[in-house]
Amino acid sequence: MGCAQSRLRTRVDVRSLESIVQTGDLILFSSMHAASHVTKCFTASTWDHCGIIVKFSAKHVFILEYAGGVFLYPLFTRLYTYYAIQGREIVLRRLLPGQERGVMQRRIEKFVYSVLGNKPPSIEEIVVAVLKQESFITPIVSRLAGGTKKDDEVKDDLQTLFCSKLIAAAYKDIGLLGKHRKTSDFLPKHFSVQYDDYLDLQGGALLGPELPVSFDSVSAEVEKIKQTIAEDERQCASRPFHGSPRTYVRSRTRRHQMLLAHLISCSHSLISCMLHPWR
Template sequence: MGTYITRTVTWSEYDHVAMVLKFDSDPGEVYLVESTGGSGVALNKWSFLRSHIGVTRKFYKKCVFRHVNFKRDSKMLENLESFLKSVIGLKYALKPLEILRRNNKAKDEHPNENSTFFCSSLIAKAYKLLGVIENDDTPCQRFFPHHFSSSGDKSLKLTEGSRMEEELQLILETDDMLMQ
């Protein structure tokens, strides 16, 4: 029921968004940076999360992946690492009043120990930091899962050279993962 409410309140087909990462130090594993009600902002292994995805699974009935093309360099990696260190462990929050105040132009602040993140505000903050979307005066709290979907990304202000690929639905069958 909670996911239905989230999709309705945030005008989204999807109720969650995360960022997929791979690390040279663990080449056989895929990680997701996400903010959830259960654990707040966390770096989770895909091998753990995949048990929660699928029609009979507890959390997610469907999962899609979108590759983001953008210029990657060492400065960007340093910024991402610093950002992750500052947000991992922070609390999750979906603030209904911020959703209702659609014209809120409150400036984003650097995360501190009192910061909270809804899943999509976390990804918006990361994408602004990485230079994927413009770091303008649109507060990260104004982004919802819908904005990162194929049907909602028209409102994202992608920077020059950044592009989001089409959605690929991940299908889990027993221990095999197939891309559709």
């Protein structure tokens, strides 16, 4: 059913996304950068990043995610820039919460305020989160940890977070995950359709199919950014550089970031008009 479902998925235009999403919906990312390939290799999954929608009002729609820290970004701007620079595929999964939306909204907003600014996870925590999903090591880790019964409530350490742990913590906080579940056990792939049984949402909650986000309506802007960055890379490659390889990498990274910031700021007015023509 999963394969047939993926072939029939309806695409959602990025410009209309703000009008159809609700708080609690999920965004899954598949990236092109090198680090994402490592994540995909270790987790055997298409998805290497995830975020959760927080919609304060029709004009204030954000995505909560972990990206070197916990941040709340304007949804359209975040998806647009992510796709332009490193995105391969982005999908939406809409949440049917199984509870009154007003109550859920307040609980998620409270959760957001509690986690903003939390410090990053240790390497050990990330590695353990990955390894615990492999069938050959799960029994070993479980025995070493003394095991966890389904009825036992697990208290999670939310001082350190990564992207999928953040989503799991939000869902657990509003009662969509069982109290016995450990938020550090979740990876981005566990919020995909393939792992709905593993996710095991509570209280009648359901996540809808994976709906690809289409960027066709902003393709001209995206292509312009990509071409400008590519041209900058070509020019820099032809210039001699005196210094260590590390200094060279740092210099390229800073220049790339400055160029991107300039491009985004230049196109921001156009993007806003495209997204909110009534303003």
